[in-house]
Amino acid sequence: YDKPVKGRKINWMKAGILESDQILTVSPYYAEELVSGEDKGVELDNILRKTGILGIVNGMDVQEWNPLTDKYTGIKYDATTVMNAKPLIKEALQAEVGLPVNKDIPVIGFIGRLEEQKGSDILVEALSQFISKNVQIIVLGTGKKAMEKQLEQLEIEYPDKARGVAKFNVPLAHMIIAGADFILVPSRFEPCGLIQLHAMRYGT
Numbered sequence: 001y002d003k004p005v006k007g008r009k010i011n012w013m014k015a016g017i018l019e020s021d022q023i024l025t026v027s028p029y030y031a032e033e034l035v036s037g038e039d040k041g042v043e044l045d046n047i048l049r050k051t052g053i054l055g056i057v058n059g060m061d062v063q064e065w066n067p068l069t070d071k072y073t074g075i076k077y078d079a080t081t082v083m084n085a086k087p088l089i090k091e092a093l094q095a096e097v098g099l100p101v102n103k104d105i106p107v108i109g110f111i112g113r114l115e116e117q118k119g120s121d122i123l124v125e126a127l128s129q130f131i132s133k134n135v136q137i138i139v140l141g142t143g144k145k146a147m148e149k150q151l152e153q154l155e156i157e158y159p160d161k162a163r164g165v166a167k168f169n170v171p172l173a174h175m176i177i178a179g180a181d182f183i184l185v186p187s188r189f190e191p192c193g194l195i196q197l198h199a200m201r202y203g204t
Helices: 012-020 029-033 044-049 083-099 120-130 143-157 170-179 194-203
Strands: 109-112 136-140 163-164
Touching: 012 044, 044 109, 083 109, 083 136, 109 170, 120 143, 136 143, 136 170, 143 163, 170 194
Parallel strands: 109 136, 136 163
Antiparallel strands: none
């Protein structure tokens, strides 16, 4: 291979793929995407076409992510009680992060790594366009330092509308999934995306 540098080299990933009995990835669509071209398959698309690749959708932990038994939320609910429970959990979430408590204000949540793949830079740029509306946004994530700084700046610029929490916080992640009205997923590409599965389970 000429790339990334000329000369003989070993690609351990290629060796692993060729020696495996079965190649799996995190979703059927991502399996198709990986063999669709050199850029998506990171120059291993030809090898993956030769061996074949199977996509199985990532599974979430249904014990941990269950609104009826979630240890991080004060109110438990299921499909029959979701409409009554969610506004109360939303108020608890607003209070937890220090936003004005008002069940009638739509709350938008983002949970994820702060990096280009997850679209965190798109998110920060888009915020200014809808922050003027009657909404609140809560962003939880860690990653690139520049993006973490932008997060912290959010609260200074919009103290009654935005909170940026640049740390790993499992209880808050559960509260956002349960209490938010919307989960934002601005990813440039998302091989599977557990966050969508969590949100759907919690009626978000």
